[in-house]
Amino acid sequence: MTDSAPGRNPLRGRRVALGVTGSIAAYKAVAIASSLTQQGALVDVVMTPEATRLVQPLSFQAITHRPVAWDMFELLAATEIGHVSIGHGADLLVVAPATAHSIAKLALGLADDMLGTTALATLAPGLIAPAMETNMWLHPATQGHLATLRARGWTVVEPESGHLASGASGEGRLAPPEMIVDVAKHLLAQGGDLSGWRVIVTAGGTREPIDPVRYVSNRSSGKMGYAAAEAARDRGAVVTLITTTGQQPPAGITTVDVEQATKMRDAVVAAFAEIDVLVMAAAVADYAPIEIAPDKIKKSGSSMLLELALTPDILGEVAGLGSNGQRPLIVGFAAETENLVENARAKLARKRLDLIVANDVSQPGGVFASDANKVTMIRSDGTSIDLPLLPKIDVAHALWDEVLAARRAGRGR
Ligand code: CTP
Numbered sequence: 072m073t074d075s076a077p078g079r080n081p082l083r084g085r086r087v088a089l090g091v092t093g094s095i096a097a098y099k100a101v102a103i104a105s106s107l108t109q110q111g112a113l114v115d116v117v118m119t120p121e122a123t124r125l126v127q128p129l130s131f132q133a134i135t136h137r138p139v140a141w142d143m144f145e146l147l148a149a150t151e152i153g154h155v156s157i158g159h160g161a162d163l164l165v166v167a168p169a170t171a172h173s174i175a176k177l178a179l180g181l182a183d184d185m186l187g188t189t190a191l192a193t194l195a196p197g198l199i200a201p202a203m204e205t206n207m208w209l210h211p212a213t214q215g216h217l218a219t220l221r222a223r224g225w226t227v228v229e230p231e232s233g234h235l236a237s238g239a240s241g242e243g244r245l246a247p248p249e250m251i252v253d254v255a256k257h258l259l260a261q262g263g264d265l266s267g268w269r270v271i272v273t274a275g276g277t278r279e280p281i282d283p284v285r286y287v288s289n290r291s292s293g294k295m296g297y298a299a300a301e302a303a304r305d306r307g308a309v310v311t312l313i314t315t316t317g318q319q320p321p322a323g324i325t326t327v328d329v330e331q332a333t334k335m336r337d338a339v340v341a342a343f344a345e346i347d348v349l350v351m352a353a354a355v356a357d358y359a360p361i362e363i364a365p366d367k368i369k370k371s372g373s374s375m376l377l378e379l380a381l382t383p384d385i386l387g388e389v390a391g392l393g394s395n396g397q398r399p400l401i402v403g404f405a406a407e408t409e410n411l412v413e414n415a416r417a418k419l420a421r422k423r424l425d426l427i428v429a430n431d432v433s434q435p436g437g438v439f440a441s442d443a444n445k446v447t448m449i450r451s452d453g454t455s456i457d458l459p460l461l462p463k464i465d466v467a468h469a470l471w472d473e474v475l476a477a478r479r480a481g482r483g484r
Contacts, residue, residue, distance in 0.1 A: 082252075118131070271313060428466075446458050
């Protein structure tokens with residue numbers, strides 16, 4: 072998973088109240104606090120008394136560079152509103168790990184400790200990541216309390232299966248800290264400059280089957296498409312990623328898994344009427360085998376011929392589905408090995424795009440599996456911007472800046 076460009080990370084400058092309760096997994100909250108802090112959030116850790124028996128508050132204080140709250144009455148003495156001030160200031164409340172006991176207390180609205188008062192006093196969205204023994208997790212009491220919290224708007228990051236503190240293996244293990252942080256990011260992205268936008272990004276090289284075990288494909292890793300999807304999510308868009316890679320995207324992004332160009336075309340066309348922006352970052356095969364052998368093709372003779380036919384040109388098809396004003400903004404990519412800008416300009420015009428992102432794929436080492444990319448973006452009026460070699464997530468943000476500018480200039484619907 073890529074990390075957002077520092078200035079664009081929805082965690083930057085935001086206040087996160089991190090509730091830590093008395094689960095053996097409490098030590099993992101140190102990693103959560105660390106990641107949130109490194110990404111620019113101001114983290115106020117609120118520990119239950121039980122949690123302080125498992126992890127020293129000093130660990131959190133050293134990592135967040137902020138005082139840790141656990142004794143409500145100490146805070147009351149310090150300031151009149153001490154027990155609610157963290158809740159009032161928070162942009163997001165994260166409770167991780169959450170024990171069965173703390174989930175029950177939060178569902179009931181009990182306020183006998185700092186976490187309880189913080190949860191009641193805050194208007195910020197809540198994220199809860201349970202961790203406990205399997206039977207406790209599956210118990211109707213726990214599930215009932217979680218249903219109450221969900222109904223109240225909390226986001227639950229469910230535990231996973233794995234080794235538990237009891238020595239047994241089963242459901243109840245805290246979700247990975249990076250997943251919890253990613254969901255926090257998604258929640259804080261609401262209200263970004265792409266809020267209310269519905270976007271589709273395609274990613275990866277299509278796989279055109281020859282027989283049940285072989286396919287024709289290309290070197291695309293899908294990383295640029297995933298970065299474009301993540302950047303849009305981090306700016307508040309509702310994102311669907313149509314992908315050939317099968318990789319899990321960041322939290323909050325819906326995926327549609329496809330293999331062939333025809334299936335990608337079907338998925339794009341099916342969603343096209345509902346979206347504001349289409350970003351075609353996928354490397355769609357231009358040709359696919361005419362026949363797909365039902366059984367594995369056996370070796371015979373010293374050579375073989377594979378007959379290929381043109382695949383549908385997805386951008387070409389959707390560009391005709393509405394004139395400017397009625398159709399979404401459309402961004403294409405051009406991977407070229409020669410005459411980069413000239414070829415990309417021709418594609419922009421031929422496919423009636425609003426923006427094309429051109430990259431030179433002849434560079435030594437290639438850009439496909441890399442985390443960085445050097446691109447030239449060409450606008451519909453023919454003007455272009457040369458970007459330096461940048462992490463793909465930064466290229467993605469530059470792309471969305473251009474899309475936003477085009478939309479503000481009246482393009483798209
Ligand atoms: N594309 C598409 N459908 C295809 C092939 C490509 O929608 N069948 C899209 C790609 O996702 C990309 C853009 O068109 O955004 C340009 O892809 P590229 O392969 O560079 O262009 P082609 O039109 O295939 O031209 P050529 O292969 O001749 O360079």
